[in-house]
Amino acid sequence: MKKLLELYKTWSGAEPQQVEKLAGAGSNREYYRMIAEDGSSVVGCIGTSRDENHAFVYLAKHFTKRQLPVPQVLAVSEDELRYLQTDLGTVSLFDAIRGGREAGGRYTLKEQELLKRTIRELPNIQLRGARELDYTNCYPQADFDTVSVLFDLNYFKYCFLKATELDFHELKLEADFRLLAKDLTEADDEQCFLYRDFQARNVMMDSKGNPFFIDFQGGRRGPYYYDLASFLWQASAKYPHKLRRELVYEYYHALQQYTEVPTAHRFVERLSLFVLFRQLQVLGAYGFRGYFERKAHFIESIPPAIQNLRELLAERNFPYPYLMDVLQRLTELPQFQKIETMASRADGYKTTEKNPYKPHPQDGPATFSKYDAQGPLVVRVYSFSYGKGIPKDESGNGGGYVFDCRSTHNPGRYEPYKQLTGLDEPVIRFLEDDGEILTFLDSVYKLADAHVRRYIQRGFTSLMFCFGCTGGQHRSVYSAQHLAEHIHEKFGIEVRVCHREQKITQTLK
Numbered sequence: 001m002k003k004l005l006e007l008y009k010t011w012s013g014a015e016p017q018q019v020e021k022l023a024g025a026g027s028n029r030e031y032y033r034m035i036a037e038d039g040s041s042v043v044g045c046i047g048t049s050r051d052e053n054h055a056f057v058y059l060a061k062h063f064t065k066r067q068l069p070v071p072q073v074l075a076v077s078e079d080e081l082r083y084l085q086t087d088l089g090t091v092s093l094f095d096a097i098r099g100g101r102e103a104g105g106r107y108t109l110k111e112q113e114l115l116k117r118t119i120r121e122l123p124n125i126q127l128r129g130a131r132e133l134d135y136t137n138c139y140p141q142a143d144f145d146t147v148s149v150l151f152d153l154n155y156f157k158y159c160f161l162k163a164t165e166l167d168f169h170e171l172k173l174e175a176d177f178r179l180l181a182k183d184l185t186e187a188d189d190e191q192c193f194l195y196r197d198f199q200a201r202n203v204m205m206d207s208k209g210n211p212f213f214i215d216f217q218g219g220r221r222g223p224y225y226y227d228l229a230s231f232l233w234q235a236s237a238k239y240p241h242k243l244r245r246e247l248v249y250e251y252y253h254a255l256q257q258y259t260e261v262p263t264a265h266r267f268v269e270r271l272s273l274f275v276l277f278r279q280l281q282v283l284g285a286y287g288f289r290g291y292f293e294r295k296a297h298f299i300e301s302i303p304p305a306i307q308n309l310r311e312l313l314a315e316r317n318f319p320y321p322y323l324m325d326v327l328q329r330l331t332e333l334p335q336f337q338k339i340e341t342m343a344s345r346a347d348g349y350k351t352t353e354k355n356p357y358k359p360h361p362q363d364g365p366a367t368f369s370k371y372d373a374q375g376p377l378v379v380r381v382y383s384f385s386y387g388k389g390i391p392k393d394e395s396g397n398g399g400g401y402v403f404d405c406r407s408t409h410n411p412g413r414y415e416p417y418k419q420l421t422g423l424d425e426p427v428i429r430f431l432e433d434d435g436e437i438l439t440f441l442d443s444v445y446k447l448a449d450a451h452v453r454r455y456i457q458r459g460f461t462s463l464m465f466c467f468g469c470t471g472g473q474h475r476s477v478y479s480a481q482h483l484a485e486h487i488h489e490k491f492g493i494e495v496r497v498c499h500r501e502q503k504i505t506q507t508l509k
Contacts, residue, residue, distance in 0.1 A: 001032075004044045004082045008034050011075040011084055033087060041087045042074060053080045055139035056217035060085065062133055068125050069212040088212050093118055094200035096209075099432060104485055105238035108429050112243060118203050118211040119231065119247045120254040122195075125213055126224050127258035130193040135221045144194055144222030149181040149277065156280040160287030161326070164333060168326045176323035184277055187223075189270065190259055194222030198231050224255070229274040233312075235282065235305035272316050279309045306336040376494070377455050379487055381465045383422070383480035383499045385472030391500060393464050400464035401451075403444060405475035408436040412474045421502055422477030431478055441479060445486055452491055472501030484508060 009015050016034040028048050035041045047053040057080065063070040071085040096114050100107030107115070135142040157173065195216050202215040228251055232244050239247070248271070255261050262270070282305055290298035310331040318324055330336070382391040386406070393399040411417040411430045420427045431437040448465065455463050465483055469476040477499050484497040488508040495508040 001046070003077065004032065004046055007075055007077050007082050008042070008044060008084060012036060034084075042084050043071070043087045044082065044084050046082050048081070049139075050080045051139045052217050053083060055137055055219075056215075057083055058134075058137040059216055059219060063125065063129050063213075063216075066128055066131065068129055069121065069210065070125075070216070071212070071214060088204040088214065089206065091205050092201055093203035093205055093211065096205050097200065099438075101236065101238055103432060103438075104482070104489070105240045105243075106428055106432065107240075107243060108432060112246075114205065114209055114211075115243070115247060116250050117209060118200075119228075119251045121211050121213075122198065122227060122231070122251060123224065123255045123258050125195065125216075126192040126227065127255075130191075130221070133193060138220045139217060142220055144185065144220055144226065146181045146185050149184050150177060152277070152281045152284060153177045153181065155288070156284035159285075159292065160283045161330070163287050163291045164330065164335075166326070166330055166333065169322070172322040173326060176320040180273070180277065180320055180323065183273060184223075187270065189223035189225065191221050192224050193219055194224070195219050195227045196222075196230075198227040199234055200231075200237065223270075223274070225271050225274040226278070229271060229278045233275050233278055233308055235301050235308055238304065272312070273318070275312055276316075276318060279305065279312060283309070303336060306331055377452070377461055377463060379452065379463045379465065379484070379493060379495045381467075381480045381484040381487075381495060381497050383467050383469075383472055383476035383501070385470065385476075385501050386468045387470070388472070388501065390468065391464075391466055391498070395462035395464070397462055397464075400466070401447070402466045402468065403440075403479065405437070405440065405467055405469040405479055408440055408475055409434045410470065410475060412471060417474065420474075421499070422474045422479070423481060423499075423502075423504075427474055428478065431475070437475060437478060441482060444479070444483060448483060448487060449490065452487055452493070456491065456493070472499070477502060 005015060005019075014037070017037045018035040020033040020035070022031040022033060022043070029052075030046045032044045032046075033041050034044050045053070053076075057073050057076055060070055060073045064072050071088055074084040074086065076083040093114060097107060097111040100111045141148065154177070157170075157177075161168070195213070196218045197215055202213065204212045204214060206212065228248070232239060232247055248268075252261065252264065252267060261267065283302070286298045286302050286305060289295045290302060309327060313324065313328060313331065380395075384391050386404075390399075390402055409431070411420075411427050414430075417427050417430060422428070422431070452463065465480070467476040467479040467483070480497060480499065484495045484506075485508070487493070488495045497504075497506040497508070499505075
């Protein structure tokens with residue numbers, strides 16, 4: 001730290017008035033915000049690897065020369081273990097879209113626009129950034145090649161697959177690994193700057209919502225599909241299928257401004273291979289950080305990552321039969337059965353098991369048959385109008401919780417929303433932008449989680465939650481649907497949803 005302060009003083013002519021350590025992001029580098037007397041600030045970095053720091057400094061200077069949106073390097077120590085860079089502020093894209101992520105993938109139009117701006121800017125740094133770039137400065141290697149692919153695939157095998165104790169034939173799996181590595185690296189893909197760690201945490205947003213890119217020191221020469229797959233199939237992001245498809249479209253058309261592109265069919269086929277590779281690569285990292293280093297965040301990220309893999313296998317046929325067999329059996333392991341993506345339902349209210357993105361007709365009258373008490377816990381969630389009475393408990397247990405949503409802002413008071421329900425995107429956006437319903441549901445979730453967990457422990461078979469509002473159309477429908485999806489995702493149990501006044505039912509199995 002002392003040497004970083006000396007570097008700052010040499011650069012600015014005075015010591016900083018204030019120094020704030022910034023939160024770490026999983027690397028061995030330390031970052032500090034260094035604030036001058038006039039309030040201006042820069043970010044100082046202390047790294048343990050000269051080669052890694054050298055890669056960042058070289059790339060940042062190269063990208064700045066090409067007028068790309070990256071931090072400018074202001075000063076570097078002689079040993080290259082410390083440097084100063086411009087301060088891009090405190091709001092990352094990850095922070096800016098937190099609301100949509102925490103709402104299970106229900107991103108507002110504003111959040112969607114930030115994502116689209118970012119994805120449209122990616123080809124700029126990949127293609128324009130690659131011009132005249134000397135890849136010998138990259139760390140730890142210059143190219144995305146077969147050796148690096150096989151390293152990551154074996155990382156998945158040893159750090160994740162073996163930890164699950166799933167039985168597999170190692171030589172057969174290795175043979176398919178080699179085929180996949182060959183297909184990823186020997187195609188005629190255009191080579192560009194491969195960011196490698198392109199994710200929402202590594203994008204900073206200025207006050208106008210424009211993206212700036214950081215932490216690209218692991219970049220190298222490689223195909224552009226890799227970064228797109230990394231960004232859009234990140235497990236924790238919970239991007240709905242429809243939004244993900246729109247972002248791929250935005251990227252594809254932005255790419256055309258910089259280079260000739262393959263046909264849309266070829267593009268999607270190649271992209272799917274990199275999505276498969278990234279899923280295995282991510283699971284390997286989660287396995288090491290979670291199973292071996294016992295870091296809770298990574299363990300919690302495994303189920304949604306498995307769900308991404310499950311959906312990919314359902315959508316695509318890959319020419320690696322033994323690998324596909326192993327992955328299918330992996331997704332069917334009992335410890336991974338408690339997750340179903342909520343975001344995948346954004347294209348349609350109800351989904352089929354075979355295709356999670358295809359809308360399904362509603363199931364008929366808005367009633368439930370009496371549940372057979374000899375079985376696991378089933379949760380029933382109702383929305384209703386207080387004017388028509390509280391729903392009857394058909395289990396014979398005398399009811400459960402009833403929540404009154406009428407204290408929250410009512411979209412039904414405004415003409416554009418009067419013919420819509422709490423399942424429609426404009427109403428969802430109204431409620432989430434307003435924020436009152438989210439605060440209301442935070443308390444409901446805590447109460448419901450404790451109750452469901454205890455009912456499971458005690459072997460009870462039926463629990464009921466009801467949400468009422470004035471017309472049973474907006475606030476109660478939104479709340480009931482979100483609680484149902486929350487319980488189903490968290491506990492993996494059957495949840496039956498009934499929007500009584502809308503005559504809509506759904507079963508989350």
